[in-house]
Amino acid sequence: MQSRPAAPPKLVVLLVVDQMRGDYLEWYGGLFTGGFRRLMQEGAWFQRGAYPYLSTVTCAGHSTIGTGSFPYRHGMIQNAWFDRATGTSTPCTEDPSVREISYNKLTGIGDSAARMLTRTIPEQIRQRTRGRSVALSLKPRSSIPLAGHAADIVLWFDDRGGWATSSVFSPAPVPVVQRFIDANPIASDLGKTWARTLPAASYRHEDDVATERPPPGWTTAFPHPVGIKGGQPDLTFVGHWTRTPLADEYLGRMAIAIVDDWKLGRGKGTDVLSVSFSTLDVVGHGFGPRSHEVQDVLVRLDFTIGRLMQALDERVGRQNYVLGLSGDHGVAEIPEQNGGGRQTNQQTAEALQRALTSAHSCGIPHS
Template identity: 50%
Template sequence: MSSRRSTPLAIAPLAAALLVVFTDAARTTAVEPPKLVVMVVVDQMRADYVERFQHDWAGGFKRLLTEGAWLRRAAYPYLDTVTCPGHATISTGAFPRTHGIPENGWWDRDLRKQMTCTEDPRLSNIGYLAPVITGDSVHRLQIPTLTDQLRAERGAHVVTLALKDRSAIMLAGHGGDAVTWIGEAIDSWQTSPIYSTTPVTAVKSFVEANRIAADFGKTWSRLLPAARYKTADDGAGEAPPLGWTATFPHVLTGTSGQADATYFAQWQRSPFADAYVGRFAATLVESLKLGRHDATDVLAVSFSSTDLVGHAFGPGSQEVQDMYARLDQTLALLFARLDDVVGRNQWVVALSADHGVTPLPEQLVAAGKDAGRISSAAVANVVEERIGAVLGSGPHVAFAAGNELFFHKAAYDAIQSSPDLLRSVVKAIDGIPGVHKVLRAEDVRDASSSSDVMLRAAALSYFPGRSGDLIIVPRPGWVFAPRGATHGSASADDQRVPILFMGRGIKPGRYDEPATPADIAPTLAALCGLTLSHAEGRPITVALTF
């Protein structure tokens, strides 16, 4: 039985904030609120995919473009363009400096170990088909989400779904009827006890009847005619998962002739996983009667496989193009089901992405562009050498990953008290190929209004106690990844994403007004007659009918 109306562990610190938000919320709107608010996040969807792939689409994406509003100049304004902060920004309408989720994970200075953005050692998750020992919650999120406000103000029923824990959790916020994701093993669907203390019947029924192994032996072949694919099928730098080559077709057979861990990795990196999530979402809409209650309900779905395929094959690959052609079909089926169950024009959808992605460096170099790979381990080694020459042997670096460098406290105290040592460390990092700039935490924490675009981007990503002591800004085209494609920079490749709205209260059209994904929640709130007082975004009024 769901415990959505109870007060979970994670919500207590937010009680005062919620009270202020809900008391001051606007309660009127010029249109009748939608029966269902739908948020769709397509993980790693670059803005230019719409221009590049729209002629491949005849289903859900095409419907969004023809019946909806397309914000063509949307981008994240911050540095750490990764999944957890992206989903938190979409759900809260605020940036990492405010919502408190700067990265997918960071060095916990108190526990002295790396923690993920949702990891909660106080809890054990609820498994649907097998026991789980890990615990997750939203306790690190500092402000309420749109769904939190709709639950508290309007009694909304909330369903969120994704392959990734951080995606489902950040979209939900501090409560929900069914908040579901999958763990590291096949069929390891789960939820957190902050959402439900027992398995949700509708979720359990679906996963029992729809085992992931049912896709074993299927072949992922190209959906479109061969001439529609404009890039090579074996691009430089591609890093397919174990058991696959860089070229089509891709057969889901694992390595042991059964549905093993390799098969599960292949399945997650295929369109079959997106199709599964789409069917799952449509089933929960019907079984939990979303859009048929007295108040506005919420469905939030994050399609994670586009990100996994993008990492493996890169944004210029035939695999990525094919994923979006197939996701177009999946979205068409989901939207048609919403029409049937909720009623056409009785629901509204916002679709965006949590970040973009940088092309494979090998392909950029081949095109004569500046690009390459930066090793976090190499950064840490260079820094250790410089500090060790002054302070003696370490380790002095506690954690290094991507843009963030964390020091052990004694080492950072010494660096702060020695300008010469600080300059030496910064100079050493600056000398690594691909590094554009090195910023200190002290430089960025109060710079969110800076005219320096890069400094402002770092400041919007910075959250005290969770962000690194040094922030490393890479040059465009350079990535912190040993293989495949990735994201996480302030380049246009990583920051620019699409924003599309469709449905009740939306004025169809193509709009060139600048926007950020932080505008999504305020826009949806306005359609429901609410105001998000913690939001840093604003309603995109040009795309509304009132």
């Protein structure tokens, strides 16, 4: 009997959690009841995966996930690197030859995948099946490397507080995205507070350690205000908002709205939905991997991913989509929490100087 190849999926879902260490699923697995729990129990879990290259940063990681190749081949080797033509360090997706298309009437330098040397998997699926490709994130260096050189929706959040794409992907704001943003202004989160979702005793490790580095307006301890009390939806508010689970939840809701509006997974081709959740990265940089802040971002993301999967089950059907989740890189522990310490650049320079001086006096040849 000849076996038939399985029908191709109607929808491919690619989820990336920025700065998610592989061992977080073991450290914090007991906190999860939603999407992470379902993937751990029902999915294929590759526990020995690794990125065998330097530098394991966001642009390189997302490009590796998006293309299935390594940086020496896809060319996105860093978040930014020196450009001989301009004589400056240039962000991996920056492209002055294209225009920024803003959903909030801002203007800026455009972004594209022009520096990416290979095509992404979503790009190839889109071309071969004539499906649609959607990539959402808070950062251009996360959404563009998942989408590639061409896609139907590629969205990011710029530092000035607006949602953006670029003319290489669409000549004007995409109506479904514009409608969602207009109906759900992030300013409505001004004045909210981020507190622990679960009872404090549920979280592991000590919280509120002196080496945590909260952003302006926050302390090392919960709860954290979203914007200054009585303030405006300004850059302080935006900085807070992107550091709370509210930002991940927003992207999750937008993804479901696009699935509904465009009927993703119900067209003729294979559609691709890529979402990169960025909050864990900024929170991890500020508070460290043992913090209750990091744990709470994961707890809320577990709900967000669970809701997204439930929506896909209902709209697309469980048998009609495949979903993969990965981190783009990890993060080191705060040295003092890991039995280590730290020294300043000056201390390092002095130690080197001492070593070099003593090597000289010992008669070791030098030039």
